[in-house]
Amino acid sequence: xxxxxxxxxxxxxxxxxxxxxxxxxxxxxxxxxxxxxxxxxxxxxxxxxxxxxxxxxxxxxxxxxxxxxxxxxxxxxxxxxxxxxxxxxxxxxxxxxxxxxxxxxxxxxxxxxxxxxxxxxxxxxxxxxxxxxxxxxxxxxxxxxxxxxxxxxxxxxxxxxxxxxxxxxxxxxxxxxxxxxxxxxxxxxxxxxxxx
Numbered sequence: 001x002x003x004x005x006x007x008x009x010x011x012x013x014x015x016x017x018x019x020x021x022x023x024x025x026x027x028x029x030x031x032x033x034x035x036x037x038x039x040x041x042x043x044x045x046x047x048x049x050x051x052x053x054x055x056x057x058x059x060x061x062x063x064x065x066x067x068x069x070x071x072x073x074x075x076x077x078x079x080x081x082x083x084x085x086x087x088x089x090x091x092x093x094x095x096x097x098x099x100x101x102x103x104x105x106x107x108x109x110x111x112x113x114x115x116x117x118x119x120x121x122x123x124x125x126x127x128x129x130x131x132x133x134x135x136x137x138x139x140x141x142x143x144x145x146x147x148x149x150x151x152x153x154x155x156x157x158x159x160x161x162x163x164x165x166x167x168x169x170x171x172x173x174x175x176x177x178x179x180x181x182x183x184x185x186x187x188x189x190x191x192x193x194x195x196x
Contacts, residue, residue: 035060039052043076099124145162
């Protein structure tokens with residue numbers, strides 16, 4: 001079964017980077033890794049993706065624009081900076097890897113594997129965090145009353161948002177008329193607002 005570059009073990013990629021002449025990767029994977037490393041260096045100096053792709057295509061004229069953007073996506077995932085680091089991707093990958101290790105150890109079921117399972121459970125708790133003591137209450141908004149304070153002719157009215165729809169149509173029209181009865185403001189009022 002032919003494995004993609006992303007599926008290769010870290011040790012194989014590291015061996016290629018340290019000793020490219022004795023690389024365990026096949027020729028296609030070597031070329032792709034070289035392109036990805038090159039593009040990641042371009043991104044460090046020029047983070048504008050469109051310009052980075054143009055530089056990448058100038059360096060590798062035999063690749064298509066689609067391939068250049070695929071290389072870009074791969075490079076940002078593999079060699080990202082502080083600003084582009086995808087924590088969700090990393091955390092998902094980490095959790096999946098821990099779960100795979102636990103499953104493999106359960107399958108073998110030796111004394112050492114049971115110790116490894118306990119260590120992986122501790123790693124899993126560190127990765128996802130402890131359960132919070134007080135979870136947010138989804139019904140919190142239903143337990144509180146919310147009001148809109150309306151100023152009408154220097155008088156403050158407290159309008160309950162939960163019961164606003166229950167008001168008679170005439171009352172809503174009167175409230176609307178009272179709110180917008182002032183019409184447009186004068187130039188003096190506008191100047192006063194700007195200067196305040």
